[in-house]
Amino acid sequence: MTGIISYLVFFTxxxxxxxxxxxxxxxxxxxxxxxxxxxxxxxxxxAYGTLLLGGTSQEDHLGGFELPYVVALAGGMAxxxxxxxxxxxxxxxxxRDYLAISTFGMAIVFENxxxxxxxxxxxxxxxRGFERPLRDALGDGFAYNAAFxxxxxxxxxxTYRFLQVLVRSPFGRLLRAIREDETAAxxxxxxxxxxxxxxFVTGSVIMGLAGGLYATFxxxxxxxDVLPTLTFQIWAMLIVGGAGNNRGAVFGAFLxxxxxxxxxxxxxxFAPVDAQIYTGSIQYVLIGLVIVGMLLWRPQGxxxxxxxxxxxxxxxx
Amino acid sequence: MKYLTANxxxxxxxxxxxxxxxxxxxxxxxxxxxxxxxxPTSVDWGKPIAETAQYVVDQVNExxxxxxxxxxxxxxxxxxxxxxxxxxxxxxxxxxxxxxxxGAVSSGVTMPILTSVAVPAGVAEFSCCSSSGAFTxxxxxxxxxxxxxxxxxTSNVQxxxxxxxxxxxxxxxxxxxxxxxxxxQDIGKLVAGHLEAQGIKVTxxxxxxxxxxxxxxxxxxxxxxxxxxxxxxxxxxxGTSIVRDWLSLGGTxxxxxxxxxxxxxxRNNVGMQYLGSFRGTDTSSPRVASADAFVAQYKEHxxxxxxxxxxxNSYDATMIALLAMEAAxxxxxGADIAAAVARVTDPSGEPVTADKDGFAKAKEILAGGGNxxxxxxxxxxxxxxxxxxxxxxxxxxxxxxGTKEDSYITLEEVGELTAK
Numbered sequence: 001m002t003g004i005i006s007y008l009v010f011f012t013x014x015x016x017x018x019x020x021x022x023x024x025x026x027x028x029x030x031x032x033x034x035x036x037x038x039x040x041x042x043x044x045x046x047a048y049g050t051l052l053l054g055g056t057s058q059e060d061h062l063g064g065f066e067l068p069y070v071v072a073l074a075g076g077m078a079x080x081x082x083x084x085x086x087x088x089x090x091x092x093x094x095x096r097d098y099l100a101i102s103t104f105g106m107a108i109v110f111e112n113x114x115x116x117x118x119x120x121x122x123x124x125x126x127x128r129g130f131e132r133p134l135r136d137a138l139g140d141g142f143a144y145n146a147a148f149x150x151x152x153x154x155x156x157x158x159t160y161r162f163l164q165v166l167v168r169s170p171f172g173r174l175l176r177a178i179r180e181d182e183t184a185a186x187x188x189x190x191x192x193x194x195x196x197x198x199x200f201v202t203g204s205v206i207m208g209l210a211g212g213l214y215a216t217f218x219x220x221x222x223x224x225d226v227l228p229t230l231t232f233q234i235w236a237m238l239i240v241g242g243a244g245n246n247r248g249a250v251f252g253a254f255l256x257x258x259x260x261x262x263x264x265x266x267x268x269x270f271a272p273v274d275a276q277i278y279t280g281s282i283q284y285v286l287i288g289l290v291i292v293g294m295l296l297w298r299p300q301g302x303x304x305x306x307x308x309x310x311x312x313x314x315x316x317x
Numbered sequence: 318m319k320y321l322t323a324n325x326x327x328x329x330x331x332x333x334x335x336x337x338x339x340x341x342x343x344x345x346x347x348x349x350x351x352x353x354x355x356x357p358t359s360v361d362w363g364k365p366i367a368e369t370a371q372y373v374v375d376q377v378n379e380x381x382x383x384x385x386x387x388x389x390x391x392x393x394x395x396x397x398x399x400x401x402x403x404x405x406x407x408x409x410x411x412x413x414x415x416x417x418x419x420g421a422v423s424s425g426v427t428m429p430i431l432t433s434v435a436v437p438a439g440v441a442e443f444s445c446c447s448s449s450g451a452f453t454x455x456x457x458x459x460x461x462x463x464x465x466x467x468x469x470x471t472s473n474v475q476x477x478x479x480x481x482x483x484x485x486x487x488x489x490x491x492x493x494x495x496x497x498x499x500x501x502q503d504i505g506k507l508v509a510g511h512l513e514a515q516g517i518k519v520t521x522x523x524x525x526x527x528x529x530x531x532x533x534x535x536x537x538x539x540x541x542x543x544x545x546x547x548x549x550x551x552x553x554x555x556g557t558s559i560v561r562d563w564l565s566l567g568g569t570x571x572x573x574x575x576x577x578x579x580x581x582x583x584r585n586n587v588g589m590q591y592l593g594s595f596r597g598t599d600t601s602s603p604r605v606a607s608a609d610a611f612v613a614q615y616k617e618h619x620x621x622x623x624x625x626x627x628x629x630n631s632y633d634a635t636m637i638a639l640l641a642m643e644a645a646x647x648x649x650x651g652a653d654i655a656a657a658v659a660r661v662t663d664p665s666g667e668p669v670t671a672d673k674d675g676f677a678k679a680k681e682i683l684a685g686g687g688n689x690x691x692x693x694x695x696x697x698x699x700x701x702x703x704x705x706x707x708x709x710x711x712x713x714x715x716x717x718x719g720t721k722e723d724s725y726i727t728l729e730e731v732g733e734l735t736a737k
Contacts (some may be wrong), residue, residue: 007411016398115497116524125449125499126425140437218433222499224425225399261404265412268393268405279368280359280394287448 006142011261016156017213021157021255022237023246024206029082030244030305031167033179033200035096037104038087039234042080044110044226046208049079055130061122066266069133077214078131080208081201083110088200092193099253107231115223117245128221130215152213155185156250163246175199233260236287240294242301251303260287348386352408352638355402355430356422358394362552363422365735366445366631367392370419372618373635380677383643389602394735402426407435416574416651417638418442422627424449424499431455436464440651441658443638448472448500452561456703464655466700468633468693470600470708472504474574477734478598478710478726479548480511486596490518492544494535494559496551496577497524504550511734512548520544526557536562546571552626553583560587562610570594577626586714592715599706600695611671611694623721629694636671637661640691643676644683662699663688665722696728707731 021043028034037044056070057064065076091102114121121127138144166172177185178192187194215221233256239253263286267279275282294301354370357363366531377383391413395402402421409415418440421427427447432450432455444467446620455461483491490511495505501524509519512542520542523535536559539547547563549556549572556578564570570591576599584592611632619695623629639657642649644657661665666688669675679689691698696708710726726734 003411003414007408008412010407010662011404014404086562105641112526123499123578124425124502125451126428128428128451128455144437161450218399218429220398220429220432222425222428224397224423227398229396229398241355260401261408264393264401264405264502265408268391273371276371276392277358277364278395279392280357280363 002142002176006145009142009145009149011258013145013152013217014214015254015257016149016152017217018234018237018251018257019157020159020213021154021207021210021234022241022249022253023156023163024203024210025238026203026235026243026246026249027163027166027175027206028200028203029303030242030249030313031172032175032181032196032203033096034092034203035103036200036202037100037102037197037231038107038110038127040226040228040230041087041103041107042084042204042207043109043211043214043230043234044107044114044221045080045083045204046076046211047221047225048076048114048127050076050212050217051127051130051209051215051221052121054133055127058122058129061118061127062120063127063129064284066227069216073216076212076215077205077208080211081205084201085197085206087285088197092196092200104228104231107228110124111223112228114226120290124223126220126224128220130219132216132219137202145173148217155213159209160246160250163206167246171195224276233257236291239299240291240300240301241304242303244305245301248301248303249306252301255302259290331415331628340342346645348644349389350382350384350386351389351391351409351413351415352417352419352642353406353413353415354390355395355405355409355418355426355708356392357397357422357426358392359396361592362626363395363397365625365636366422366627368629369615370445370635372615373632373639376673377636377639379678380673380680381637383676383680384645384649385647388642390419391415392695395423395426397423397426399426399429402473404436406430410434410438410440416440416649416654417642419631419635419638420444420601422446424451426460428452431461431465435651436460436462438651440464441638441641441655442466443468445469445634446627448503450503451499453703453705456705458737461704462652462655464651465704466634466655466658467469467625467704468630468637468695468698468706470695470706471736472500473507474600474708474731475598475708475733476504476507476648477511478571479508479575480517481513481726482596482598482712482736483517483546483548484515486546486547486571486594488517488544488571490520490542490544491546491548491573492521492523492542493519493541493548493630494523494539494551494556495549497526501525501550504585507549508548517612518544524561525553527553529555529558531561531562532559533562535559536566536568539563540566540568544571546573546575549578550575552577553580553586555582560591564591572596573598576600579713579720580624581622581719584719589715589717595715597713597715598714599711599722605627606694608671608692614672623694624719632671633693633695633698636660636676636692636693640676640679640683640689644681658700660688661691662697664692664699666690668692707735 052076055063237252237256242248356367393405424447495501572595574597640661641657644660645653668690669679671693709728712723
């Protein structure tokens, strides 16, 4: 029983971290209509930033600043934000699919730089030498994982509250206005370019937070953590959960991550030994089917966006 | 309303889970010990590695199981995704209660499994194929608590032998192409260093990314230095594309390859007519009967040669893990099993072969308090304090049927070469 609890703590931690990233994407796509195909890069910037700033000195790559953890995590978020700002200034004038392609390409560039710039990131063998905060006090075992989960849950809730307040504010209405009809928004004297950039950077900083927590959890990050698969996973979570709905984003993250891991677990347990070797492939097929099925039968997601009418006026006659 | 439905699903799932667990414990009467395996079974070259591990488990069960129980290997796919691999490992450790993990393959997956699952839980981890130098460093820092073993000889062995081949063949200049991952970056740099040390010019050192439709740009760059030979630390798919581009641009047929190219796929797709002067390196099948026995029994079981990266290593990793379980006794914890590895790889122990009979013999000796020397598919595996192995090496060539050995380099010679 303790094993199951220990596993569930572990699972919930990872699902919560992914939920934070999904919330970041929801601000960009769900609320503002920005198709960010480079989630992995902003997640990765947060992860690498946090470990580089908070890590101990290593002979073969940069690092060893050993900043306090909170500063390191904030630094990781800042790294994601700066990356998003640069990318945003360059690409945000593009529309949906073009923006998707350019941000996707950017994520590939990011991964390749991390893979090759050994002096910076340790190259393909990854970045190590990070000591998890408070490890001396809590050890490596269950107590640490439980405490870490509590921190992650607090941050998930804080992110969720922040975004709820944000999307209900006038600024949130502006985001949706730009998403629905940018020309109309401009005709009202708003500056869509600046607002889009703000939303893009904010969403990316949130992804950076998720990345920083992820890297802290493993005390390790390598280019394999920032492959396009990650972008795909986060998107699947948002689409299944319901774009435009923050609860949907969190729910989708938990659901997809549960499906992703539970399918592997169930197959390993119940598939016959001869078929075990193929369970990996079967799992891919199952996950693909779920996503395709969702898109066909419930494209708005499990918890669709609730459209809010801010001021109910008289219907025009 | 929706939340209600979700809750009901969760309840249903939890009930199903409970039933499944209850069923599991009810049938555990006949005593089964689980071990966990996290391997990339959804990747083409990962499947045979997992099949080989399962084959070892089958053999051990035929010999009566280990530590008094039948062994069940719970196999999970890592999808070459660290998150997925770590989650799988955590589930194996927490829910299935395994004390031994086999895997993973990619160092980027193995590392977080080791540091955030295996070591905190005190579970012994045996990897067939993770090659990153970072593990050695971590072990030197004392962070792995002696729980980590890998049967993949450090890349330096193959790199040194690759350079020796170039020298023996009389090549004056070599272009080095390597797979752009941790293993490739490691071996590429090491080979370049050894080549320079042998007085051979390295005309270019080029990283090859996976899955590109064409490698013409990389090959053109490599060929522009007019090298007399090509060194490849690549996997079969990329290797095939590269060699095709290389030959079509007029590159030489003088090629040296790492063991990752030791595959039928590569040979068939390139074509034997172009591979006449190809020399491959590998850490060796040593001069003991058990290595030949491994090849023979593998052929008998799977109906093909054990050609493919990491098969012999996977065999040894799994077998040593099970031998150590046997030596540690029933209900041993990961740390005990890790500590027992020394008892089954003892150079002064009684030699045992890498098969069912070898395992049965080892059981008797261990039961009598003796130590054994496991003569594995990759040689007399002996781990150093960091869980690393060295190994003798072979140079091999392709033949119509598969591969054949060209020359054998003993452990001592390898030691001299790698010391340079």
